[in-house]
Amino acid sequence: MKKIMITALKSVLLFTVICGVFYTVAVTAVGQLLFSEQANGSVVEAQIGTEKKSLVLN
Numbered sequence: 599m600k601k602i603m604i605t606a607l608k609s610v611l612l613f614t615v616i617c618g619v620f621y622t623v624a625v626t627a628v629g630q631l632l633f634s635e636q637a638n639g640s641v642v643e644a645q646i647g648t649e650k651k652s653l654v655l656n
Contacts, residue, residue: 629637 626637
């Protein structure tokens, strides 16, 4: 029983690292490489002193 629990814990940790770290980094890298303008967004300032907005929301 103890061996099964240790194996299960190792599996959970492995898949947590794969899904939480490697997948996130891979998707972010692909987004930056293929869609850099959309991935970074675009901030504009209408006039001095006014609030800054994204072009997508305008």
